[in-house]
Amino acid sequence: MVRCWPSCREIVRMLGDTMRLPLLAVAATRVCVAVTVCVLCSSPAAAQRIDYSKLEIKTTDLGHGVYLLGWQGGDSLILVGDDGVLLVDTSVAPMGDKIKTAIARVSDKPIRLIINTHAHADHFGANEALAKGGAGIIAHDNLRERMAKGQYLAAFNQTIPPSVPAALPTVTYADALTIHFAGETVQLFHPPNAHTDNDTLVHFKRANVIHASGTIGGDGGYPFFDMSSGGSFAGMIVAEDKMLSLADDKTRIIADEGEPATTETLKASRDMLVALRARVQKLVDEGRSEDQAVAARPTRDFDARWVHQGNFVTGDTMTRLAYQSLKGIRPPTRP
Numbered sequence: 001m002v003r004c005w006p007s008c009r010e011i012v013r014m015l016g017d018t019m020r021l022p023l024l025a026v027a028a029t030r031v032c033v034a035v036t037v038c039v040l041c042s043s044p045a046a047a048q049r050i051d052y053s054k055l056e057i058k059t060t061d062l063g064h065g066v067y068l069l070g071w072q073g074g075d076s077l078i079l080v081g082d083d084g085v086l087l088v089d090t091s092v093a094p095m096g097d098k099i100k101t102a103i104a105r106v107s108d109k110p111i112r113l114i115i116n117t118h119a120h121a122d123h124f125g126a127n128e129a130l131a132k133g134g135a136g137i138i139a140h141d142n143l144r145e146r147m148a149k150g151q152y153l154a155a156f157n158q159t160i161p162p163s164v165p166a167a168l169p170t171v172t173y174a175d176a177l178t179i180h181f182a183g184e185t186v187q188l189f190h191p192p193n194a195h196t197d198n199d200t201l202v203h204f205k206r207a208n209v210i211h212a213s214g215t216i217g218g219d220g221g222y223p224f225f226d227m228s229s230g231g232s233f234a235g236m237i238v239a240e241d242k243m244l245s246l247a248d249d250k251t252r253i254i255a256d257e258g259e260p261a262t263t264e265t266l267k268a269s270r271d272m273l274v275a276l277r278a279r280v281q282k283l284v285d286e287g288r289s290e291d292q293a294v295a296a297r298p299t300r301d302f303d304a305r306w307v308h309q310g311n312f313v314t315g316d317t318m319t320r321l322a323y324q325s326l327k328g329i330r331p332p333t334r335p
């Protein structure tokens with residue numbers, strides 16, 4: 001059975017639609033933001049809305065053998081060497097062949113290593129197909145566990161099935177790992193509880209490129225964190241601080257989609273998150289309800305920059321995410 005997972009952009013569109021439904025203004029508002037992404041990931045109805053045959057992969061040369069493979073979803077990176085290719089994120093299963101074709105355009109060597117940045121399906125969906133030639137798969141400890149066990153999303157009573165053994169990481173790590181490949185030093189860092197609880201920031205030192213594992217918003221929008229997968233508002237700030245500590249003014253930062261972000265954008269995102277945290281924390285401390293916090297519009301002066309057309313994370317959504325995270329509201333993890 002081929003599982004059809006929607007891309008991040010498609011999820012964002014659908015969630016944007018969903019968030020406008022009055023139904024969600026009722027009881028589910030509290031949890032809808034965090035869980036709907038994953039629910040839609042596993043929904044056949046959602047998958048039917050995407051025609052992957054029409055999606056094209058755009059290859060961008062970032063220098064020093066590193067290429068960005070962009071396809072409107074969990075964008076991949078490759079590092080091309082004389083003996084093989086290192087691939088960061090495998091995309092959704094139906095895009096696997098296109099990823100292979102895109103790699104073949106710049107290298108006739110096999111995929112040797114795969115890194116999964118986090119356990120959202122547009123980052124590991126084609127693992128099985130792309131590792132078939134013998135590539136090792138590297139990821140954070142929690143990612144393997146989530147893939148192996150599957151995930152339960154309580155608010156929608158949805159279960160994401162366990163991955164087949166051939167798709168699972170073969171090497172996992174806890175805090176940090178350094179890979180030496182094709183003359184490049186590739187450093188992996190785990191920021192705890194950021195976009196998810198299993199993120200890996202991937203730093204290509206020579207090429208001066210960082211894959212952000214979803215911890216920065218695509219196309220310069222508000223970033224999203226998935227609390228049903230262990231993500232948190234505070235963790236996003238820590239992750240962005242970590243990337244800033246690695247970056248200089250020429251670093252390219254890879255979000256899930258869109259053009260690479262600059263260090264300036266990353267710093268602006270971090271500063272916005274820090275300011276927003278203080279504002280929402282104040283509302284929490286004052287005993288305001290979630291709806292009252294939204295009504296206070298703490299993102300008012302940020303929205304012009306960080307809300308983009310097609311991006312589901314509006315100012316109000318960002319406030320709800322921040323409120324829920326800072327108040328420690330967590331979706332249940334089992335039936």
Ligand SMILES: [Zn+2]
Binds near residue numbers: 214
């Ligand atoms: Zn993600």
